[in-house]
Amino acid sequence: MARAAVVGAGMTTFGVHDTPLQExxxxxxxxxxxxxxxxxxxxxxxxxxxxxxxxxxxxxxLGPTAASHVGLAGIPVQRYEDACATSANAFKNAxxxxxxxxxxxxxxxGVERCTPETGKDTAxxxxxxxxxxxxxxxxxxxxxxxxxxxxLTKRHMxxxxxxxxxxxxxxxxxxxxxxxxxxxxxxxxxSVEEVLDSPVVADPxxxxxxxxxxxGASAVVVVADDLxxxxxxxxxxxxxxxxxxxxxxxxxxxxxxxxxxxxxAAEAYEQAGARADAMDFAEVHDCFTGAEVLxxxxxxxxxDGRGGVAAADGRTAxxxxxxxxxxxxxxxxxxxxxxxxxxxxxxxxEHLRGEAGERQIADAERAVxxxxxxxxATTVVSVMEARP
Amino acid sequence: MSEGFTHDAWAEAxxxxxxxxxxxxDCGATVGAPAAACPHCGARALAVRDLPTRGTVYTETTIxxxxxxxxxxxxxxxxxxxxxxxxxxxxDDEAVTIGDDVVLAGFLDDDQGNPAPRFEAV
Numbered sequence: 001m002a003r004a005a006v007v008g009a010g011m012t013t014f015g016v017h018d019t020p021l022q023e024x025x026x027x028x029x030x031x032x033x034x035x036x037x038x039x040x041x042x043x044x045x046x047x048x049x050x051x052x053x054x055x056x057x058x059x060x061x062l063g064p065t066a067a068s069h070v071g072l073a074g075i076p077v078q079r080y081e082d083a084c085a086t087s088a089n090a091f092k093n094a095x096x097x098x099x100x101x102x103x104x105x106x107x108x109x110g111v112e113r114c115t116p117e118t119g120k121d122t123a124x125x126x127x128x129x130x131x132x133x134x135x136x137x138x139x140x141x142x143x144x145x146x147x148x149x150x151x152l153t154k155r156h157m158x159x160x161x162x163x164x165x166x167x168x169x170x171x172x173x174x175x176x177x178x179x180x181x182x183x184x185x186x187x188x189x190x191s192v193e194e195v196l197d198s199p200v201v202a203d204p205x206x207x208x209x210x211x212x213x214x215x216g217a218s219a220v221v222v223v224a225d226d227l228x229x230x231x232x233x234x235x236x237x238x239x240x241x242x243x244x245x246x247x248x249x250x251x252x253x254x255x256x257x258x259x260x261x262x263x264x265a266a267e268a269y270e271q272a273g274a275r276a277d278a279m280d281f282a283e284v285h286d287c288f289t290g291a292e293v294l295x296x297x298x299x300x301x302x303x304d305g306r307g308g309v310a311a312a313d314g315r316t317a318x319x320x321x322x323x324x325x326x327x328x329x330x331x332x333x334x335x336x337x338x339x340x341x342x343x344x345x346x347x348x349x350e351h352l353r354g355e356a357g358e359r360q361i362a363d364a365e366r367a368v369x370x371x372x373x374x375x376x377a378t379t380v381v382s383v384m385e386a387r388p
Numbered sequence: 389m390s391e392g393f394t395h396d397a398w399a400e401a402x403x404x405x406x407x408x409x410x411x412x413x414d415c416g417a418t419v420g421a422p423a424a425a426c427p428h429c430g431a432r433a434l435a436v437r438d439l440p441t442r443g444t445v446y447t448e449t450t451i452x453x454x455x456x457x458x459x460x461x462x463x464x465x466x467x468x469x470x471x472x473x474x475x476x477x478x479x480d481d482e483a484v485t486i487g488d489d490v491v492l493a494g495f496l497d498d499d500q501g502n503p504a505p506r507f508e509a510v
Contacts, residue, residue, distance in 0.1 A: 127455035136395050137421045140496070140504035141465050141478040142451055142458045150449035151467055158447070158486045202449045246427045250467050250474040251419045253428070255447070 002236035003271065004098040005228035005387065008036025008221035009346040014185045014334030016117045017215040021053060021062060022069035025111040028217035028339070029070050032107065036221035036231055040071040043221075044103040047094040049080045049087030049110030050338040055128045056112075056119050072107070081338075083132040084287060085242075085373030086110055087218065088341030088380035092240045094222045104227055108345075109219030110338035118215055125213055132374040134248040146202035146210055146288060148375045151249060153204060153290025156256040159305065162293060164204050166308030168195035170289035171208050171331055173317055178328025180359040185214045185334030209289040214334030218343035228387065235349045236385045238366070239271030245377040252375075261298035261370060264381040269300075272383040274366060276300030279383070281323040281351065281361045283344040284370040286331050292316075295370050296324055299381070318361060326351065326359045344369040345382065352386040393422045393436045402495045402503045407441055409473050410434040418472035441492035442510065443470040445484050457499045466490070468507055477505035484509050 010031025017024050025048075033040065046067050053059040063077035080090040087110030094108040113119055120128070129145045138148075156162050172192055178184035195208040228234035243263035246252050253259070269275055282301055286292035293307030301322045302310040310316050316324040327333045327347040330340060350356040351364040361367075369382040393410050398421070401408040411418045414431035420439065425432045448466035464479040468490055478496060493508040 122453070123456040126453060127457060130455050134421070136399075136502055138476055140498035140502040141476055142454055142460075142463055142498075142504075143465050143476070144451055144453065144455055146453065147449050147451050147465055151447045151465070154449060154486065155447040199452070200450070201453045202451050204449075248421050248476060250476045251421055251427055255467070 002225045002238055003240065004095045004222050004237045005225060005234040006220045006237060006345060006349050006384070007223050007228060007231035007234045008032040008038060009349045010035055011183060011218035011339070011343050011346045012216045013183045014214045014216035014336055016115045017113065018118050021050065021057065021059060021111050021113065022066050024113070024215065024217045025066045025109060026070045028219040029107060029109050032109065032219040032221050038105060038221050042105050043072055043075060043107050045075050045097065045106045046072050046077040047080070047090035047106060047108040048077060049090040049341065050112060051081050051083055051086045052112065052128055052337060055131065056114065056125070082378045083373035084285065084337050085341060085371045085378040085380050086338040088344070088369070088371035088382065089242060089378070091220070091342055091345055091382065092242050092380050095237050095240050098222055098224050104224045106222050107219060108222055109217065109342050111217035112336035112338040113215040114213035114336055115215050116213065137248045137250070144202060146205050148249065149288040149291050150202040150205050152256045152294060153288070156290065156294060157204065159256070162308035164196065165192060166312045167204060167209055167289040167293065168192045169311040170286065170292045171195045173311060174286060174325050174329040174331040177318060177326050177359055178332025181328045181333055184328045184332050185212050186328070186332045205288050205290065211287050211330035211335040214336040216334060216336035216339045218339045218346050220342055220345050220349065233353045234387045235352045236387050237382065238274070238385045239268035239383040240380065241267035241271065242378070242380045247375065247377045249375050256294055258294050258298045258376040258379065260377055260379040261295060261372065261381065264379045265299050268381040268383050272385070274383065278366055279368045280364040280366055281326055282368045282370065283327060283347050284324055284329070285372045286325055286329040287335060289331065292324065292329065299368060299370055318359065323361050326356065326361055341371040341380065344371055348384045352384060393434055395422055398422050399503050402505055405492065407439040407470070407475055407492060407505060408436060409439040410436045411472070420470070420473045420475040439473065439475070440470045443468045443490060445486050445488045445490055446474055447486060448484060466507065475505060477507045479507050482509050
């Protein structure tokens with residue numbers, strides 16, 4: 001028996017949206033409800049994610065605003081903020097509530113606007129993003145988020161010989177996948193040379209190693225296992241788990257192992273009764289190319305130290321033995337913070353339904369999603385399966 | 389005792405040219421940032437102590453795109469290995485790499501008066 005099932009999925013394009021947050025959220029939420037064939041009167045709770053509306057748009061207490069806009073006022077609404085793992089944590093709590101019998105039908109989703117076109121400029125957003133690092137022991141040194149993952153990746157390069165060219169292959173692969181995704185922020189391919197020629201942001205990361213600031217929204221409808229078959233295309237949630245790592249970075253035992261991801265993955269795999277080698281593909285949190293390398297190892301998809309080599313050798317391509325980020329990932333699909341977690345669930349559902357179009361992973365029956373927040377100290381791992 | 393290991397105590401030490409850490413009396417781990425309990429085992433028996441001010445670079449990056457409020461660019465941020473623990477700090481005009489020896493060399497204040505340790509190559 002699955003813990004719950006996803007029976008509806010919706011998301012906006014990721015890119016630039018000059019649209020108020022509740023309207024952007026509604027575009028994804030109503031699509032998910034229509035996909036599920038669920039009326040708003042059937043929805044028992046809303047699990048809503050938005051990370052930075054307070055800082056970026058002077059908007060807090062967004063739960064009731066979003067709920068009212070889509071006709072869901074009256075039911076319990078909870079809003080999550082866990083940096084970039086915001087809506088995956090909303091999803092985890094939703095699945096737990098359904099699995100525990102508290103609710104039968106819930107809506108989960110997230111929304112964020114991060115682009116300079118619709119909000120603050122790069123320097124201001126860089127500061128807002130840095131608010132997810134430690135206020136007293138990291139921010140005063142001038143650390144940024146590219147810098148956070150640069151610190152982790154540089155040590156990985158030192159330990160294992162991972163190269164900048166291998167990192168560039170992650171970007172090239174994800175841009176290639178994004179070019180096949182009509183909802184991706186970046187719909188064009190790139191090359192290793194172009195990545196290595198782009199300006200340095202925080203070494204070893206160049207501009208083309210970094211995901212963009214994006215606007216967008218995503219949502220899924222989660223129902224109890226015994227209700228799933230009354231919907232057209234249910235996808236099972238076989239496992240979802242979250243773990244927390246030590247902050248700040250300097251106090252982590254071994255920063256580049258991203259221990260929270262390993263702990264969450266072990267628990268999610270155990271719930272699913274499946275091992276890493278049973279995953280037909282993965283959507284992982286590639287906020288920077290190095291983050292995908294670390295995630296591929298933490299999830300057990302490739303051996304420790306081989307994440308960069310696997311990318312360069314094509315093992316993580318759509319036709320490789322461990323396909324990673326067929327959506328284009330955060331790198332090419334885009335990264336509207338609070339929408340990213342449930343957008344990964346949308347991508348898993350589409351492949352497991354066989355509806356992912358040109359980027360479809362052939363015969364995908366089981367997949368894993370990895371969504372992290374901050375310096376990876378919050379990580380949520382979800383395993384989903386095609387319903388037998 | 390843990391009551392003494394506050395940000396105020398840590399910051400005062402940094403301004404005084406020292407680094408404060410704490411060793412867990414239960415699991416023996418040493419941390420470089422104040423906490424009310426050991427982040428590794430949860431014990432509240434932390435013994436505050438002075439950390440070495442000289443260490444080696446564990447990892448580092450050079451920030452070329454700074455956040456709003458930081459005027460410079462091209463500065464380094466490093467995690468420095470002090471033996472029993474590590475601490476994050478800032479280096480300016482140094483160009484150190486992993487394994488290089490560095491020593492505490494003052495501090496800088498951010499725009500809200502929070503100090504960050506500053507290191508320089510030995």
